[in-house]
Amino acid sequence: MLEQKPMNFWERIYLPAILKGMKVTIRHFFKKKATVSYPEVARPYSKNYRGMHSLKRDEAGRERCTACGLCALSCPAEAITMIAAERKKGEEHLYREEKYAAVYEINMLRCIFCGLCEEACPKEAIYLDGPHVPADYLRKDFIYGKDKLLEEKFDFKLVDQLEQ
Amino acid sequence: METAFIVEKFVLITIVFVLTLVIAMYSTLAERKVAGFMQDRKGPDRAGPFGILQPLADGGKFFFKEEIIPAGAHKALFIAGPTLAIITACISSAVIPWGQELTLGGRTISLQVADVNVGILYIFGVVALGVYGIMLGGWASNNKFSLMGAIRAASQSISYEIAMGLSIISLIMVTQSLSLGEIVAQQTGFIHWNIWVQPLGFLVFMTCAFAECNRVPFDLPECETELVGGYHTEYSSMKLGLYMFSEYINMFVSSAVMSALYFGGYNFPFMHDLGLSPNWITSLGVLAFFLKIFAFIFFFMWIRWTLPRFRYDQLMNLGWKILIPLAIANIVLTGIITIISDVYFK
Numbered sequence: 001m002l003e004q005k006p007m008n009f010w011e012r013i014y015l016p017a018i019l020k021g022m023k024v025t026i027r028h029f030f031k032k033k034a035t036v037s038y039p040e041v042a043r044p045y046s047k048n049y050r051g052m053h054s055l056k057r058d059e060a061g062r063e064r065c066t067a068c069g070l071c072a073l074s075c076p077a078e079a080i081t082m083i084a085a086e087r088k089k090g091e092e093h094l095y096r097e098e099k100y101a102a103v104y105e106i107n108m109l110r111c112i113f114c115g116l117c118e119e120a121c122p123k124e125a126i127y128l129d130g131p132h133v134p135a136d137y138l139r140k141d142f143i144y145g146k147d148k149l150l151e152e153k154f155d156f157k158l159v160d161q162l163e164q
Numbered sequence: 165m166e167t168a169f170i171v172e173k174f175v176l177i178t179i180v181f182v183l184t185l186v187i188a189m190y191s192t193l194a195e196r197k198v199a200g201f202m203q204d205r206k207g208p209d210r211a212g213p214f215g216i217l218q219p220l221a222d223g224g225k226f227f228f229k230e231e232i233i234p235a236g237a238h239k240a241l242f243i244a245g246p247t248l249a250i251i252t253a254c255i256s257s258a259v260i261p262w263g264q265e266l267t268l269g270g271r272t273i274s275l276q277v278a279d280v281n282v283g284i285l286y287i288f289g290v291v292a293l294g295v296y297g298i299m300l301g302g303w304a305s306n307n308k309f310s311l312m313g314a315i316r317a318a319s320q321s322i323s324y325e326i327a328m329g330l331s332i333i334s335l336i337m338v339t340q341s342l343s344l345g346e347i348v349a350q351q352t353g354f355i356h357w358n359i360w361v362q363p364l365g366f367l368v369f370m371t372c373a374f375a376e377c378n379r380v381p382f383d384l385p386e387c388e389t390e391l392v393g394g395y396h397t398e399y400s401s402m403k404l405g406l407y408m409f410s411e412y413i414n415m416f417v418s419s420a421v422m423s424a425l426y427f428g429g430y431n432f433p434f435m436h437d438l439g440l441s442p443n444w445i446t447s448l449g450v451l452a453f454f455l456k457i458f459a460f461i462f463f464f465m466w467i468r469w470t471l472p473r474f475r476y477d478q479l480m481n482l483g484w485k486i487l488i489p490l491a492i493a494n495i496v497l498t499g500i501i502t503i504i505s506d507v508y509f510k
Binding site: 022032 | 198200201202203204205206209466467469470471
């Protein structure tokens with residue numbers, strides 16, 4: 001059992017203890033603040049942060065995804081849906097493989113950001129390398145289609161121009 | 165009583181009134197800033213640069229909130245509660261000497277609204293009235309938590325008023341005057357401040373001032389952990405705002421009283437050695453007085469974010485068994501020292 005000693009005189013008048021406490025609080029007053037002023041200053045993501053998905057393109061700007069469905073199969077939350085389509089003649093500059101995903105949707109409310117889809121992908125077509133998914137008002141707005149997921153086309157001409 | 169006198173007093177009253185309200189307004193922001201800083205946060209900084217528009221935003225919000233008067237409440241008293249609280253908080257600033265005399269165009273203007281020769285008694289009376297606002301509000305709400313808060317407020321301020329009065333008696337024994345104007349005028353420079361002759365009295369007075377303002381560690385009347393919101397549980401919109409506001413005005417006024425009684429008011433070190441004109445000394449004095457007040461307000465907040473709240477029995481023990489005997493002992497001690505210094509050192 002904890003032995004309780006009777007308080008001595010200085011402990012009983014409380015004032016030294018109060019002064020001690022005030023010393024602690026005033027030290028915190030001048031300390032560096034932990035707050036990050038969010039909209040102006042964003043906290044950097046860690047290197048291995050798993051955020052929003054992006055569908056990748058190859059060096060020629062073609063979609064890498066071949067709609068094999070392994071990502072949807074591996075997804076523990078069943079957040080991924082896709083509809084596959086066959087590549088037509090003349091679409092070779094758009095899609096890398098003969099089959100591609102005509103519709104590719106991820107429900108961000110279901111997704112648990114585990115990263116199993118990017119592990120399952122044989123074509124290195126999906127990565128969780130974006131920022132966190134922003135808030136929204138309606139459930140339907142959380143179903144991200146290809147318009148939101150697909151990576152921007154890499155503009156080689158612009159890079160060439162800039163280099164010259 | 166010529167018209168110039170009335171105009172002059174009217175202007176002075178308006179300035180004091182506006183200053184009091186503005187300072188009380190910004191105390192709410194300062195409180196949140198201090199709280200934030202002491203908890204390693206930044207405090208409100210969204211409304212305007214460094215959050216300086218925050219009090220306006222808060223005030224606007226208070227005005228636009230729905231006003232609820234509970235069905236079982238006594239309507240007239242329910243409204244009278246916050247009204248009385250804010251009125252008593254405001255009128256106590258009337259006898260505080262904000263500065264020495266100012267000479268403008270051949271006229272000497274005293275920077276004290278009313279130099280009542282029993283100024284201390286006046287403040288004491290007004291402070292005692294202040295508890296009515298809380299009591300009425302708590303009782304008229306027809307809510308047990310409000311009533312509990314009101315009972316606590318009443319018993320607390322009655323208990324601590326005794327110790328406060330006793331600590332002032334020993335101060336009066338030293339100053340030989342009840343007029344605040346004269347008490348401050350006696351404390352010229354730095355070494356004549358009353359804190360040097362009445363340190364124990366100051367300690368008792370300050371503790372009681374904390375209790376009278378219902379500030380932490382004596383904020384049992386609104387103890388949110390056990391009484392929901394205490395006496396203002398049922399209040400909403402600007403009536404709640406008035407209660408909050410009167411608390412901050414009380415804090416400002418008691419800071420002013422403490423710095424006037426014990427820290428020399430408008431007196432500052434070397435005030436007569438700098439060779440300045442009287443008007444300059446007065447202006448600097450007013451500045452010094454407000455600096456002291458702000459220091460005290462900061463001290464109030466510092467204590468608030470340092471100490472936990474007392475338990476109710478501890479509060480009563482401290483008031484009756486410690487502060488009152490201490491104040492009486494201080495009176496006796498002051499008397500003995502006065503006699504000794506009168507007999508041997510004159």
